[in-house]
Amino acid sequence: MGRKWGQHFLRSQAVIEKIIKAGEISATETILEIGPGEGVLTYEMCRQAGAVHVFEIDPELAEKLRQSGVENLFVHQGDFLEAELETLRTTVGDAPVTVVANLPYYITAPILQRLLWQRPLPIRRAVLMMQDEVARRVCGPASKEAGAITYFANAFFHTSYLFKVPPGSFSPPPKVNSAVILASPSDMEPPTSQQVKFFERIVATVFRTRRKQLARSLRAITPEPTQWLEQSEIDPKRRPETLTVQEFWRLARNCPHCE
Numbered sequence: 001m002g003r004k005w006g007q008h009f010l011r012s013q014a015v016i017e018k019i020i021k022a023g024e025i026s027a028t029e030t031i032l033e034i035g036p037g038e039g040v041l042t043y044e045m046c047r048q049a050g051a052v053h054v055f056e057i058d059p060e061l062a063e064k065l066r067q068s069g070v071e072n073l074f075v076h077q078g079d080f081l082e083a084e085l086e087t088l089r090t091t092v093g094d095a096p097v098t099v100v101a102n103l104p105y106y107i108t109a110p111i112l113q114r115l116l117w118q119r120p121l122p123i124r125r126a127v128l129m130m131q132d133e134v135a136r137r138v139c140g141p142a143s144k145e146a147g148a149i150t151y152f153a154n155a156f157f158h159t160s161y162l163f164k165v166p167p168g169s170f171s172p173p174p175k176v177n178s179a180v181i182l183a184s185p186s187d188m189e190p191p192t193s194q195q196v197k198f199f200e201r202i203v204a205t206v207f208r209t210r211r212k213q214l215a216r217s218l219r220a221i222t223p224e225p226t227q228w229l230e231q232s233e234i235d236p237k238r239r240p241e242t243l244t245v246q247e248f249w250r251l252a253r254n255c256p257h258c259e
Contacts, residue, residue: 055080
């Protein structure tokens, strides 16, 4: 059950307790859980939170959760990536939610992009489990392991690597290590919608040719990028994985041809 969606069910009580602690759950807040599976985290959070909304793609698992009789548990059956979240936002209001998720390996990047980049819901903090290699990439801007998802995840959030989760913590055990990360909103000055579009275009462009120096890869946006880079106080000879999130935002704010 659930195997066709690549699910590995968490079994370790020690890991469950660490995730709950990282969520800093209070009795007045709303939790959003993606991929609750058999509910080992879900029921514990229901004991501590005001309300827990879960998105479960497996109809059998979703039905079991519905039949649990837990009054503050609200089950949404379907794919989180395709879900219309406007109704949920109307239900939970404008107060930021806490997100807890055990992300399937094969759709980790799209979920991170929706949660942390597209931001359909205000988030207080997000405790996210994923493949260890991906977790290190997400939490490590300005490194050789960085990729476009690193910068999209960190554009509006601070991310930190919390702890590794070995394969034996799951049933069935995956073939690789997992890890839990924490994402919390940054206090950056809100960008304009145009700047957000520029940021997305710039990051996507330079990571398509990540081995090139910025002065070369950014020619896809403007014929003469050197002045733009220098105005943004960035050496044109640098490569994309050496930049910080703040430097990408500087490029977005100064972009001459991002239309």
